[in-house]
Amino acid sequence: MRQRTVLVTGGTGLLGKGLEETAPAGVRLISIHQRDYRVKGSRAEHRVLDVRDEKGLRELFSSVRFDAVIHAAGLASVDYVEKHPEEARGSNVTGTSHIARLCREQGAHLIYVSTNAVFDGKKAPYRETDPINPVNAYGRIKAECEEVARRDSGSWTIARPILMYGWNHVVTRPNTATWIYDKLLKGESLKLVDDVYENPLYNIQCARALWACVERKPGGVFHLAGKDTLNRHEFGLKLAGVFGLDASLIEAVDSSHFPSIAPRPPNTSFVTERMERELGVSPMTVEQGLAAMKDSMEIVA
Numbered sequence: 001m002r003q004r005t006v007l008v009t010g011g012t013g014l015l016g017k018g019l020e021e022t023a024p025a026g027v028r029l030i031s032i033h034q035r036d037y038r039v040k041g042s043r044a045e046h047r048v049l050d051v052r053d054e055k056g057l058r059e060l061f062s063s064v065r066f067d068a069v070i071h072a073a074g075l076a077s078v079d080y081v082e083k084h085p086e087e088a089r090g091s092n093v094t095g096t097s098h099i100a101r102l103c104r105e106q107g108a109h110l111i112y113v114s115t116n117a118v119f120d121g122k123k124a125p126y127r128e129t130d131p132i133n134p135v136n137a138y139g140r141i142k143a144e145c146e147e148v149a150r151r152d153s154g155s156w157t158i159a160r161p162i163l164m165y166g167w168n169h170v171v172t173r174p175n176t177a178t179w180i181y182d183k184l185l186k187g188e189s190l191k192l193v194d195d196v197y198e199n200p201l202y203n204i205q206c207a208r209a210l211w212a213c214v215e216r217k218p219g220g221v222f223h224l225a226g227k228d229t230l231n232r233h234e235f236g237l238k239l240a241g242v243f244g245l246d247a248s249l250i251e252a253v254d255s256s257h258f259p260s261i262a263p264r265p266p267n268t269s270f271v272t273e274r275m276e277r278e279l280g281v282s283p284m285t286v287e288q289g290l291a292a293m294k295d296s297m298e299i300v301a
């Protein structure tokens with residue numbers, strides 16, 4: 001990749017960590033987030049900057065010329081967003097509006113990171129051309145962000161990753177894989193739903209697809225996902241198998257077992273043809289992704 005300066009918002013999240021680990025040589029990477037982290041051996045220049053802070057963002061954009069912006073910051077916990085929709089609109093919609101307008105002023109390509117939660121889950125597998133119809137607050141807010149990204153930036157690509165897994169920084173929220181892994185490692189039993197289906201995506205694969213978007217600036221919408229469509233219970237069993245943990249601790253339940261959480265679309269699995277053809281990324285099976293996670297395990301002394 002030729003020399004480029006790229007801004008990643010939400011650079012310490014699960015996806016941000018993957019983007020940092022896979023950043024191509026020749027990219028100057030600036031990473032912003034809310035909390036003050038010391039990321040050891042970091043490849044990126046980390047800065048504390050809230051995406052709701054328009055003045056702070058304007059200062060950043062006036063001191064650095066960005067070729068592309070991967071906008072991944074925002075509240076991303078489906079259940080938290082359901083209970084705090086106004087806070088989530090601020091963090092997601094306001095932040096996206098600031099970023100999109102600054103991209104247009106500077107001529108930077110915006111890659112907006114959306115979600116599979118924009119679909120109602122009734123007609124999977126979904127293509128990029130299928131109509132959206134979110135069923136929870138998170139999905140509705142992300143759909144609004146997509147509109148803002150389209151309307152306010154001059155040049156955009158919208159990437160919709162599906163359920164992501166991988167190693168997150170210890171201070172950030174766990175994901176499906178790290179949560180199950182921690183429970184099984186402690187010998188604790190857990191219940192996983194068997195009626196919510198996705199084709200889960202390893203965060204490193206998602207990052208590779210987004211770097212291809214930086215390189216190619218394809219425009220339009222991309223569905224990013226893995227190869228296997230399965231439910232959360234099946235995912236847990238595969239994880240136990242790959243990591244050699246006790247699968248008998250995992251019990252299958254249906255979604256009615258968790259009445260207080262946000263509604264989930266039953267099947268949002270994606271068709272990944274566009275990702276494969278235009279970004280050159282082949283979907284990984286869950287076993288391949290989990291095995292890659294296992295291979296990259298680090299012991300923190």
Ligand SMILES: NC(=O)c1ccc[n+]([C@@H]2O[C@H](COP(=O)([O-])OP(=O)(O)OC[C@H]3O[C@@H](n4cnc5c(N)ncnc54)[C@H](OP(=O)(O)O)[C@@H]3O)[C@@H](O)[C@H]2O)c1
Nearest residue numbers: 010012013014015033034035050051073074076115163164
């Ligand atoms: N994880 C998934 O399964 C999944 C699936 C589909 C789509 N997505 C989308 O992918 C993106 C990344 O998700 P993720 O799982 O990597 O998220 P995450 O682990 O929850 O990390 C969120 C990141 O955003 C930052 N952030 C939050 N609010 C911010 C604000 N107001 N200003 C600046 N930074 C802020 C956080 O920084 P602090 O920690 O400092 O607050 C953190 O770096 C999100 O847009 C999400 O909607 C995720």
